[in-house]
Amino acid sequence: MFPSSLVYSVISVMGPIITGLMVSGRVGAGIGAQLASMKVTEQIDAIEASAINPYRLLAATRILACILMMPLLTLAADASGLLAGWFAQTLVEPLSIHQFITSGFQGATFNAFLPPTFKTMAYGLIIGLVSCFEGMRTVGGAEGVGRAATNSVVLSSLFVILADVVLVKLILVFFT
């Protein structure tokens, strides 16, 4: 594969979606299970009873963190994707990483790379919203906590994939 097509496919396609799915799995399950266990042990009721808005305290912060971290995580995923790509490439025909990068990013424009990276903020919003919602409406003990964690992962991955389809189209329309 040519370095430039590898760079393109990692940064604009693979990086964002794989990060989205990985964060859905890790963070989605984490938030879903944590909030769910707070809900079933009445800790969220206790927050509400002390006149604090639990949505602002627990959900808003987590959603914001997801939105802000997604692009950064995507950059990290891109970097490791490119590194692995370069490694595979050198097995076939030896190439310095410097050469790989310069030829890979030749003719690259910001329009091709920035929108796919920043669209992951939308995935962050989805993951945060879905898992906070699933967590905070949990009922029914340990079983409910398990269900909330599973639902958070399944639904946020699903919505991330759906959003990806839509966002890819939108980016094509607006940035090319």
Place this chain on the structure above:
Amino acid sequence: MNVSMPATIENPEKKTQPDKDMTAAVVSVDNVCKSFGNMKVLDGVSLSISHGETLAVLGRSGTGKSVLLRLIIGLVNPDSGSISVNGNNFAGLALDQLGEIRKKMGFLFQQSALYDSLSIAENVAFPLEHHRSSMSKAEHDERVKQLLDEVGMNGDSTKMPSEISGGMKKRVGLARALALEPEILLLDEPTAGLDPISSDEIDDLVLKLQRERKMASIIVTHDLHSARKISNRIALLNKGKVVIEGSFDNLQQSEIAFVKEFLRLS
């Protein structure tokens, strides 16, 4: 059945009577019904308390005592009937108005509901940090220490909730409920799971608060002895209704079969 000036039962010097000029109801629950699915939990319950008054709510397990307390702080909404605190009807209140009312209420959950990611001291400091942000960190620490002292939990302030016993959690929960110096105290079985000495200390604390701060309290309990000691009035719930409400003497003189049975076995 509403006894406005209940007869004192014992320790007349320890228990305050509701102020005559402050008899306006602080909490009033009017004909409230609540069902979960098709199970009717509360079926037309009416209660009220005024400043400096303590109402003990007794009843069999599962009759809706905890649900009643959760209704009074607005964690669940009634199907019908109305609840008002300090004259504000809960129905149709915006969240921040409800918040203003809740700041005046202290709530102890039956299972304590301590924040498990915070230490004991942080749990008690939590309401202070959110509602007394003008106070300095040192003032917060001082207040937390004082509250934990009152419930006898000062030695364990750096422990996590998972490291303390159920009765200790109850006492920390009580300290947290008292953090904002509430006017209204709602306690769900404050002495359940406590040894007689600790429960007596909690009872004394509630009496002291009642006397010093004219606090209005509703206390759910299974302990008739402590109900008798700390409350001005006792309400007995059964099958979603208030069977009898009045002083301990009123209960003893009652001819209602359920009341007799309840007192005989307590």
